[in-house]
Amino acid sequence: MEGPLKGVTVIDITTNISGPSLTMILGDLGADIIKIERPFIGDDSRGMGPLWEGEGVYHLQINRNKRSIVIDLKSEEGKELLYKFVQEGDVFVENFRLGKAEEIGFGYETLKALNPSLIYCSLTAYGQEGPDSKKPGYDAIVQAETGIMSINGPPGGESARAAVSILDQGSAMWGAIGVLSALLHRERTGEGQKVETSLFETGVFWTGYHLLSYMATGEEQVKMGTGHSSFAPYGAFKTKNGELMIGISNDSLFGKLCKALDKEEWIEDPKFKRNLDRVKNRNQLSREIEQVLSSQDASYWLERIDQAGVPSSIIRNISSMIDHPQMESTQMLEEVAHPLIDEMKLARLPIRLSASPVRIRKAPPLLGEDTISILQDSGISQETIDELLSKGVIQTKKVERVAKI
Structure with a gap:
């Protein structure tokens, strides 16, 4: 049995947490994720510690089920490669600051002209319009902006951010839902479209009942610690x-x-x-x-x-969750064969589909490990591949992958 998105190709030029989390969801659902990364550095999440055998744990959790290809997108040859993938693909995902994609030649209208049936997903910090739309923003910054931090923490104490990336991963969920909806629309009509979401809009949605409470009472919402403003005890x-x-x-x-x-x-x-x-x-x-x-x-x-x-x-402490009996019963941790890390387990996507199961098929890739195979699958000759390698337009890494678990 195969995942429900088997046959869907996603071109992923995202970095950090929000965008890669979005494409991870699509990958776990069966899509082929072509993850395009910068030379030498790759996705920023690769360096987000702590490191496990040299691999950042953020990267490991949110980049499984993807193939990594290193392309210098600043070069003309690199841009042409991306355009070729777009023409052959189904979904394109970017999480640049607003306007950056257009500036470097990967805006929606440009890619739509190459592939009218393309689903183009743009994930930003503050949305596509308004005075803050071009501001940079990380999860914690937007938690502050949307009021989440003002109500998080002990009563009368200092403000605190949610310790997990609720806006990065929350906006990833909405983006994935948007892409799935757009794919269904395309199946019915043949029409591609642009999907937009942002950390700011996610934060506003998460604080929904707090906003309504203020509208209803005129009273500022306050920190409740572990308590709840609407229920007691x-x-x-x-x-x-x-x-x-x-x-x-x-x-x-x-x-x-x-x-x-x-x-x-x-x-x-x-x-x-x-x-x-x-x-x-x-x-x-x-x-x-x-x-x-x-x-x-x-x-x-x-x-x-x-x-x-x-x-x-x-x-409970986080450490106690590793051997939690409910964790074992729900099989939330899935063992994955990785070329560098022994006995690595990753938290699976928390949904089950009886006819088209969601599973982790491939370990998070090393930087550029799939460069050659992706280009070969796209019909590019070995001679051209060798030339691109010599020019530094692409990079690769030979991987001796351990036996599949």
Whole structure:
């Protein structure tokens, strides 16, 4: 069984995190990703530490299922190679600062003229229009711009960025959804189109209910730490030896929690009876819950609260996830054969398709390891390849790949 995008060719000139994450999704779904990289340096993510046998871990996670070709796109011969790939391909993805693609000859109108059925995806920091559209922006910068950092962190404490790249990878998801939608549209009509998304628009979307809350109340949203502005009790609570995360989103769950804590009198307490009451009196309720929880270890309370059917968890370290039984059951880590790294495992795409499975078919490529095979597949003669190599227009790396796992 093959992935649903088998037969779709994606020309990928992205770098860093957002664009490569987008094309990784398409690659995991079965598309052939031709990753075009700069001479010597390649994708910036290759140098993002820590390094594992010389390979950046960012690069390893978001560049599997791709073929790497090194082309000097500043040279005329290099541009002609890219134009040839575009004419033969289905999807083109770039994440330059707005206007850069047009400046170097790879804008939408230019490539559309070469291939009218092309799906052209542009992922930017701030979108295609407006006063900030040409500003550079990384994930954390746009988290600050969209208000995410202002509501992230402990109550009354310093602002904090989300520790994972939520806007890079979130915009990658929207870009991939856009490409899939455009491919479906093309299948029906034969028409290509441009797909646009940005970190800024993703950030605005993620803060949606906070924006509505402000519109409804006129009150500035504040940091809640592990808490939630709309529900109580909700957050991390101290036990005898650690913290327990508990989430209560309705009155029924609150009743179950009360029984698990042997505090059934709280169910009819007018200060706690309804969620709006609990939100208003959240500080008192939290103090009383922690007073109860302080009598036993976190594992004791987790078992009782779990048995009651209340959402809860011990706050785990990243290291504990490697051997997490649920991780093994869902097979979220997939072992991949890499020429340099022994027993490398990567987090798979978190979706399952019964008829066209999503899988990691190929390890993240070494810089330029597929240059020759990509050019040969495109019908370019060995004589021309040798000439391009001698001029430095392309680069390659011989790889002795380990046996497939």
